[in-house]
Amino acid sequence: MRRKQPTIxxxxxxxxxxxxxxxxxxxxxxxxxxxxxxxxVADQDARIPLEKLHALWEAVFAVDPRADGAMxxxxxxxxxxxxxxxxxxxxxxxxxxxxRHAVRFLGLWTDDPGIELEGDGTLRVVYRxxxxxxxxxxxxxxxxxxELLNGARLLTQxxxxxxxxxFAHIGPKDPTAHRAFFGCKVQFRAADTAMVLRPQDLALxxxxxxxxxxxxxxxxxxxxxxxxxxQRYLAPCWTTxxxxxVFIVYSPSRPTCLPARPVRRAGP
Numbered sequence: 001m002r003r004k005q006p007t008i009x010x011x012x013x014x015x016x017x018x019x020x021x022x023x024x025x026x027x028x029x030x031x032x033x034x035x036x037x038x039x040x041v042a043d044q045d046a047r048i049p050l051e052k053l054h055a056l057w058e059a060v061f062a063v064d065p066r067a068d069g070a071m072x073x074x075x076x077x078x079x080x081x082x083x084x085x086x087x088x089x090x091x092x093x094x095x096x097x098x099x100r101h102a103v104r105f106l107g108l109w110t111d112d113p114g115i116e117l118e119g120d121g122t123l124r125v126v127y128r129x130x131x132x133x134x135x136x137x138x139x140x141x142x143x144x145x146x147e148l149l150n151g152a153r154l155l156t157q158x159x160x161x162x163x164x165x166x167f168a169h170i171g172p173k174d175p176t177a178h179r180a181f182f183g184c185k186v187q188f189r190a191a192d193t194a195m196v197l198r199p200q201d202l203a204l205x206x207x208x209x210x211x212x213x214x215x216x217x218x219x220x221x222x223x224x225x226x227x228x229x230x231q232r233y234l235a236p237c238w239t240t241x242x243x244x245x246v247f248i249v250y251s252p253s254r255p256t257c258l259p260a261r262p263v264r265r266a267g268p
């Protein structure tokens with residue numbers, strides 16, 4: 001049972017509206033055009049519907065129509081901008097470990113898309129909710145892989161180049177900017193959306209990682225994930241079950257197998 005409306009941390013909206021000058025000059029009109037409440041954006045703990053993020057990408061494109069917007073935005077991110085997810089990744093031993101932790105805790109940042117890491121180094125983007133195929137969704141999807149690669153480059157302090165990058169959606173007329181950012185061939189209209197990293201790159205150590213801090217942050221993230229699971233799955237289930245029991249006990253049409261009134265135990 002997932003959230004009825006998939007959401008993303010408000011930090012993603014703040015970061016997008018703090019991009020190049022054309023994006024941050026007048027952020028309020030962009031937010032209003034996308035139907036986003038500025039008060040929610042200012043709330044560090046708020047979640048924003050993902051459809052609003054897609055609408056915001058389209059509002060940004062309207063004032064700055066460039067095909068490389070997703071890559072441009074990705075370059076302005078640092079791992080710490082992703083909150084607890086980013087700090088756990090920053091304090092992992094290797095890039096591969098950082099990616100695995102990011103995959104595990106990604107739900108603390110966004111409900112969609114998910115990321116699957118395969119044994120050959122393939123990072124596959126998987127949407128678990130249905131979204132309208134629109135320009136904003138395509139930008140958000142491209143930003144997912146672009147931000148992953150940018151974060152990997154910052155963590156390893158190496159200019160990593162993937163083996164391959166592919167997107168399932170249609171691409172721009174001129175994909176030169178995409179190839180320049182990723183450093184490899186970028187395929188559009190592919191069977192899936194994925195980025196393939198070299199095993200030797202995933203084995204790279206993170207020079208600034210703190211092992212002790214990483215262990216502590218992972219415990220915090222695991223607890224946050226457990227709390228999120230409880231709020232999202234267990235609490236609604238318990239509420240539904242409670243309502244069902246109340247209905248069964250007090251409904252005039254309750255099953256005849258149930259007693260009409262509480263049964264008292266016979267005394268000694």
